[in-house]
Amino acid sequence: MRRFFVGITGASGFLYGLRLVDELQKNNEHEIYISITPDAFTNARLELRENDLISIKDKYFNKSNIHFLDYRDFAAPVSSGSFNIDSYIVAPASMGFVGRVASGVSSNLIERAADVALKERRKLVILFREAPLNSIHLENLLKLSNCGAIIFPAAPAFYHSPENINGLIDFIVGKIFDIINVEHSLFKRWM
Ligand SMILES: Cc1cc2nc3c(=O)[nH]c(=O)nc-3n(C[C@H](O)[C@H](O)[C@H](O)COP(=O)(O)O)c2cc1C
Numbered sequence: 080m081r082r083f084f085v086g087i088t089g090a091s092g093f094l095y096g097l098r099l100v101d102e103l104q105k106n107n108e109h110e111i112y113i114s115i116t117p118d119a120f121t122n123a124r125l126e127l128r129e130n131d132l133i134s135i136k137d138k139y140f141n142k143s144n145i146h147f148l149d150y151r152d153f154a155a156p157v158s159s160g161s162f163n164i165d166s167y168i169v170a171p172a173s174m175g176f177v178g179r180v181a182s183g184v185s186s187n188l189i190e191r192a193a194d195v196a197l198k199e200r201r202k203l204v205i206l207f208r209e210a211p212l213n214s215i216h217l218e219n220l221l222k223l224s225n226c227g228a229i230i231f232p233a234a235p236a237f238y239h240s241p242e243n244i245n246g247l248i249d250f251i252v253g254k255i256f257d258i259i260n261v262e263h264s265l266f267k268r269w270m
Contacts, residue, residue: 084192
């Protein structure tokens with residue numbers, strides 16, 4: 080069983096994280112550790128019309144292979160490099176998250192997990208969402224890229240003719256799965 084960490088932060092696009100976890104947990108093949116910031120929950124309320132944090136957890140993250148971790152819990156296993164995680168994905172990632180990790184600040188568990196991924200030279204995919212970008216954003220993203228993070232803009236392509244919003248989300252999730260070596264059929268490949 081491979082282990083993955085998924086962090087969801089307060090950038091727009093809670094659905095990216097949700098869909099990613101939903102696909103990863105299918106068939107019980109992987110163990111998933113997930114943590115969500117309070118600002119991500121704010122967006123879940125706005126974007127998914129979900130008003131209750133407990134019901135979000137019960138509805139979306141209640142599978143036996145999903146371990147839900149409190150974002151303040153620095154004693155959680157993913158806080159340590161000695162706990163083996165295959166790949167770390169932050170989706171969506173706020174520019175606040177990007178800035179803090181680029182500065183070496185681990186103010187919550189997701190930032191700490193990202194810091195661990197970088198220091199252990201493990202795969203870290205950062206699906207950032209902001210537009211337009213200022214020079215601070217760009218410098219922070221470059222800094223993380225230079226440290227080994229995979230910088231992924233939340234900007235779906237259209238050449239696979241998506242029919243609806245799910246087609247756009249699935250394209251992004253599928254591309255992330257390509258990076259973390261998880262098989263999928265989330266979009267039709269080119270040629
Ligand atoms: C509706 C809404 C949409 C937001 N969208 C973004 C966004 O796309 N990108 C971003 O960097 N911040 C966005 N923010 C701001 C972040 O939520 C805010 O910077 C927050 O402090 C991030 O904290 P976190 O990284 O701990 O989740 C948004 C906030 C709200 C309420």
